[in-house]
Amino acid sequence: MKSNISIxxxxxxxxxxxxxxxIVTTILMPVLMLAFMAxxxxxxxxxxxxxxxxxxxxxxxIVLPALVEHxxxxxxxxxxxxxxxxxxxxxxxxxxxxIGADVAASxxxxxxxxxxxxxxxxxxxxxxxxxxxxxxKLKSYNIDNLQQILDETETNVNLSxxxxxxxxxxxxxxxxxxxxxxxxxTFILYxxxxxxxxxxxxxxxxxxxxxxxxxxVSSVKPTQLMLGKILGVGLVAVVQVIIWAILLxxxxxxxxxxxxxxxxxxxxxxxxxxxxxxxxxSVDVDMLQAISYFGSPVAILSIFGYxxxxxxxxxxxxxxIFAAIGSAxxxxxxxxxxxxxxxxxxxxxxxxxxxxAQEPNSTLAVxxxxxxxxxxxxxxxxxxxxxxxxxxxxxxxxxxxxxVVMAWISGKIYRVGIxxxxxxxxxxxxxxxxxxx
Amino acid sequence: MSNILEIEHVTKRFTGHTALDDVSxxxxxxxxxxxxxxxxxxxxxxxxxxxxxxxxxxxxVLFNGxxxxxxxxxxxxxxxxxxGLYKKMRVGEQALFFARLKGMKSAEANRELRxxxxxxxxSGWWNKKVEELSKGMAQKIQFIVTVLHRPELLIxxxxxxxxDPINAELLKREILExxxxxxxxxxxxxxxxxxxxxxxxxxxxxxxxxxxSGNVAEIRARMGRGRYRLTFNGSxxxxxxxxxxxxxxxxxxxxxxxxxxxxxxVQPDVDRREIIALANNSVDxxxxxxxxxxxxxxxxxxxxEYNRANNIVNExxxxxxx
Numbered sequence: 061m062k063s064n065i066s067i068x069x070x071x072x073x074x075x076x077x078x079x080x081x082x083i084v085t086t087i088l089m090p091v092l093m094l095a096f097m098a099x100x101x102x103x104x105x106x107x108x109x110x111x112x113x114x115x116x117x118x119x120x121x122i123v124l125p126a127l128v129e130h131x132x133x134x135x136x137x138x139x140x141x142x143x144x145x146x147x148x149x150x151x152x153x154x155x156x157x158x159i160g161a162d163v164a165a166s167x168x169x170x171x172x173x174x175x176x177x178x179x180x181x182x183x184x185x186x187x188x189x190x191x192x193x194x195x196x197k198l199k200s201y202n203i204d205n206l207q208q209i210l211d212e213t214e215t216n217v218n219l220s221x222x223x224x225x226x227x228x229x230x231x232x233x234x235x236x237x238x239x240x241x242x243x244x245x246t247f248i249l250y251x252x253x254x255x256x257x258x259x260x261x262x263x264x265x266x267x268x269x270x271x272x273x274x275x276x277v278s279s280v281k282p283t284q285l286m287l288g289k290i291l292g293v294g295l296v297a298v299v300q301v302i303i304w305a306i307l308l309x310x311x312x313x314x315x316x317x318x319x320x321x322x323x324x325x326x327x328x329x330x331x332x333x334x335x336x337x338x339x340x341x342s343v344d345v346d347m348l349q350a351i352s353y354f355g356s357p358v359a360i361l362s363i364f365g366y367x368x369x370x371x372x373x374x375x376x377x378x379x380x381i382f383a384a385i386g387s388a389x390x391x392x393x394x395x396x397x398x399x400x401x402x403x404x405x406x407x408x409x410x411x412x413x414x415x416x417a418q419e420p421n422s423t424l425a426v427x428x429x430x431x432x433x434x435x436x437x438x439x440x441x442x443x444x445x446x447x448x449x450x451x452x453x454x455x456x457x458x459x460x461x462x463x464v465v466m467a468w469i470s471g472k473i474y475r476v477g478i479x480x481x482x483x484x485x486x487x488x489x490x491x492x493x494x495x496x497x
Numbered sequence: 498m499s500n501i502l503e504i505e506h507v508t509k510r511f512t513g514h515t516a517l518d519d520v521s522x523x524x525x526x527x528x529x530x531x532x533x534x535x536x537x538x539x540x541x542x543x544x545x546x547x548x549x550x551x552x553x554x555x556x557x558v559l560f561n562g563x564x565x566x567x568x569x570x571x572x573x574x575x576x577x578x579x580x581g582l583y584k585k586m587r588v589g590e591q592a593l594f595f596a597r598l599k600g601m602k603s604a605e606a607n608r609e610l611r612x613x614x615x616x617x618x619x620s621g622w623w624n625k626k627v628e629e630l631s632k633g634m635a636q637k638i639q640f641i642v643t644v645l646h647r648p649e650l651l652i653x654x655x656x657x658x659x660x661d662p663i664n665a666e667l668l669k670r671e672i673l674e675x676x677x678x679x680x681x682x683x684x685x686x687x688x689x690x691x692x693x694x695x696x697x698x699x700x701x702x703x704x705x706x707x708x709x710s711g712n713v714a715e716i717r718a719r720m721g722r723g724r725y726r727l728t729f730n731g732s733x734x735x736x737x738x739x740x741x742x743x744x745x746x747x748x749x750x751x752x753x754x755x756x757x758x759x760x761x762x763v764q765p766d767v768d769r770r771e772i773i774a775l776a777n778n779s780v781d782x783x784x785x786x787x788x789x790x791x792x793x794x795x796x797x798x799x800x801x802e803y804n805r806a807n808n809i810v811n812e813x814x815x816x817x818x819x
Binding site for chain 2: 064067068071075267270271272273274275276277278279280281282479492
């Protein structure tokens with residue numbers, strides 16, 4: 061009867077993969093994900109800020125020359141001697157910038173606007189005024205060659221972290237990138253565990269309330285049916301992740317070089333070759349690293365490889381719990397309470413992952429990445445921070461072993477639960493059923 | 498005649514109650530066997546044990562002479578009382594799925610399935626989803642799923658519920674045909690009428706015990722011993738006077754054309770010929786026959802008697818006069 065389990069897996073798999081919703085989400089999701097990532101950049105490049113004209117009333121007399129000397133883009137600054145009231149009323153200006161008389165001692169300026177201001181405009185003006193005040197103060201020390209000194213002291217530090225593995229080989233990855241990758245894959249895993257775990261549960265409840273179950277178990281052992289369903293649904297998840305990996309890999313290799321400007325690309329290449337002069341880089345180094353990282357298929361493969369490893373383990377573990385719950389109840393409404401035994405740890409694991417991403421090597425992080433309830437997500441979140449390989453191995457071993465134990469317990473609950481109708485069970489009932497001979 | 502199934506001292510307990518208590522019965526090959534009993538008596542538990550869905554706590558089940566194994570379920574077809582199919586699955590695909598679970602090869606299952614679809618004239622349903630079918634249509638599919646793999650042992654739990662009279666008749670014909678082809682049929686039902694018409698042997702389960710087993714004709718003859726049905730012209734009093742103390746109880750009714758119908762229960766040791774002779778002398782006897790009790794009467798009286806004997810107070814237990 062070994063082959064029966066494969067017939068069950070086949071049915072579960074086919075039923076879901078043939079659904080329109082599966083095909084649509086599988087193909088659309090990567091496109092949507094990329095769109096979400098690319099959207100802010102696109103919007104910024106498409107919408108150029110509107111031109112504004114501001115009247116400037118400089119009561120201090122020291123800021124205005126510096127402001128006017130380098131006129132910023134999209135902004136015309138007009139010095140005026142008009143009183144504030146009439147300047148505000150004037151149609152010629154979008155607004156009026158008033159700089160206090162004693163700006164050096166008490167740095168205060170006010171911006172009166174007819175229409176909406178923007179954070180960008182405000183911070184730009186503030187930093188301009190700060191610069192002017194600072195320059196003015198420096199000049200008051202009467203230092204020779206001041207401008208030259210200032211230019212020379214101008215630095216832009218860029219911290220790049222080089223992770224050194226046991227062999228002493230360095231790998232340059234920024235924590236920013238690790239953080240992003242860790243949380244991204246954790247979130248994907250979270251979605252999958254919840255979605256596919258609940259799929260197992262609802263499908264068992266359906267079979268039960270449908271009464272088709274009695275017919276199926278007359279040919280298949282209940283535990284085989286349960287395992288077949290878990291494996292069939294899991295296979296769907298695996299196929300979906302693999303398709304996403306292929307689609308995302310293809311997109312990052314084909315689409316990204318087309319979108320990223322040549323100037324940036326050459327800097328990425330320089331970064332990879334180790335010849336990049338970080339001070340002269342026009343783009344943030346984190347960004348360059350990210351572009352370089354996602355441009356390599358090996359990186360994408362390793363992200364999805366780990367994702368699959370923990371997705372399969374985590375799914376098998378949680379799906380076993382969901383299966384036991386599904387077998388115990390007659391309808392979805394009754395499942396809501398019991399379901400929290402599976403849903404809560406998944407949500408908690410996601411919440412913990414945010415903390416873990418900030419301190420990936422804390423004691424808490426290490427422990428959470430070993431406990432099977434939280435380990436898939438927490439470990440996945442830690443992996444980009446180049447943690448020791450044995451930790452990953454131990455975590456995976458515990459997770460898969462826990463699945464076997466959990467499946468065994470769930471199987472015992474399942475074969476009793478599927479014949480229980482009418483009564484809404486609680487956790488005590490489930491524990492009692494698990495103890496039946 | 499060998500037995501396809503031997504249930505030997507099977508006991509099954511759940512927390513709080515015993516579903517089967519030391520139940521034994523034998524089901525002969527090639528017969529239709531009725532499994533009777535009130536709701537909750539333990540029939541479904543017994544059927545699940547035969548289907549290898551649950552295991553008995555003690556006792557054993559022999560299938561074709563050997564201990565029932567998991568592989569044996571491929572030779573069993575089961576139509577549960579609560580019918581159900583995968584609603585979103587297409588009819589043909591679904592039937593193939595269940596056939597393959599019973600160990601059939603795809604090609605063979607396909608061929609058999611087409612044959613059944615032709616026979617029931619439902620070939621157009623192949624690609625329909627089950628949710629598009631009416632209840633009666635789905636029942637037909639379920640019947641086909643039960644018998645497709647040509648099982649040696651068929652178990653029908655309340656097969657006629659939900660069928661209209663035409664389809665019920667069709668189903669009955671198919672069941673008899675399967676029996677004639679060599680299948681053994683276990684038939685769990687409350688419909689005593691169909692038990693009389695279809696079953697060769699029965700077991701009556703009440704409160705987790707086997708309280709009556711045997712051949713239907715023999716049981717009816719045994720239960721009907723000493724009961725006669727008469728039609729005559731004349732006075733009931735004259736008849737009773739002639740029979741005297743030989744009669745234990747009697748009922749009279751008016752029949753067509755002024756005749757009287759009587760049912761007599763006589764004392765155990767009284768010979769039938771003596772009754773006929775005495776009746777013939779006292780009234781104008783039109784007909785004389787054994788009064789065989791219906792299976793319904795047997796069911797009710799046996800259950801009531803068992804409950805009374807075991808001091809089971811049950812307001813629902815039927816009260817019978819005899």
